[in-house]
Amino acid sequence: MNKFFGYIFSPLFYLFFGLMLVIFQPIQWLCYNLGGYKAHKKSVDLLNFFLTYTLYLLGTSIRFHNPYQLPANRPIIFVVNHQSMYDIPALIWFLRRHHAKFISKIELTRGIPSISYNLKHGGGANIDRKDNKQAIMEILKLGKRMKENNWSAVIFPEGTRAKDGRVKTFQFGGVATLLKTVPNALVVPVVIENSWKLVQYGPFPLSFGERLSWTVLAPIEPGTLHPNEITLQAELEVRQKLNQPL
Template identity: 50%
Template sequence: MRLLAGYLLTPIYYLAFGFFLAIFHPIQVIARRLGGYDAHKKSVGAMNFFLARSLFLVGARVNFEGFEKLPHNRPLIVASNHQSFFDIQAFVHGFDDWHPKFVSKIELGKGIPSISYNLRHSGSALIDRKNGGQAIREIIRLGKYIEANNYAVCIYPEGTRSRDGQVKPFQSAGIKSLLKAAPSSLIVPFVINGHAELMKRGYFPLQVGVKLTYKVLDPIDPAGRPAEELVKECEQMIKRELGQA
């Protein structure tokens, strides 16, 4: 029955998803040109509100937890496990009050309605994985940006998606560069739980009735500790929360 429901409801969800991306692309452009950064940010926040909530169309139960733990007077480096493209809307919606930014591969800066425009114009870092120098410069620029404004940046230390939900080893290079440029940052472990189950059969059909939890764990004050040690601690915290440690 759930499989049949998935075949029936998944097209409706994707139609809604595509509709919100399409309609909010011109809204973003107009908002940015007429109202600058603040208006653009509000348009992106509204879009991701609808994207996150549209998962209700496949019966998902969506829960955001732990955001009350976060201060507003320090930049945040959010280290998250990475299960699917749904992770992006969860981060942007959950961290809306902290002006969320990304470290993202440069290819995503083109061709995707709304998403590519936001990545190019929000201050996020678009890195070329084949050009180490460019990647480091972009990350350092972004680090200085969040340091000056107390914004949040999300980075996926696994480097790529884990399609079965099992957390892959975290790499420290990106967080190390961000900490150099944003030394007053807190490290925030962020747990994505349920997206692997949602996409158990891939993009089609989606699983119906999945519980999706987006949880902020206790922030870590770097306090001069080595980046490698901090990243390992984040990895272990996220694994324990997912029952993988």
């Protein structure tokens, strides 16, 4: 039934999702050029509110659970498992008070309404995966902006989407590089559940009636821990929440 109703409601979802991207392209431009970073961020937050809750058109339930009082005056590195492109709007919206920035492929900075504009001007890191030196420099620049502005960053340490929901081994590089520049950052694992089910049949039809959740797990104080230990601990917490052993 998920697939059957997906054929019916996926076109409606894509229509509204695409419409939001087109509408907010000029809104972002106006906000950025007339009001600077603060106005632009508000427009991006609002865009991602609509992108997140457009999932209701697919009968999707959305749950964000954060039992922790995370500091607003300290950089945070959110370490998150990755299941689909629909992970991202909700993270931007739910983590908006922390000014969460993303490490993205540089290819995404071209040709996508609203998304490309935000990646160019939103303060994240746009990396060329074929150029390790450029990628490291961009992440270090992001770390500097985090330190100066108390911004946060979202890292998907699996490096790619887990299309079947099975967590891939977390890579150490992203967290380690950021902690070089922002050693006082709090590391916070976040686990995403069931986002992969939306696209289990491919881009069309999207699966109808899935139950998606984003859950903040126990923060990790870097202290004297090695960055690799921190990344491994975050992976273990994510796997434990998903009942997936190493």
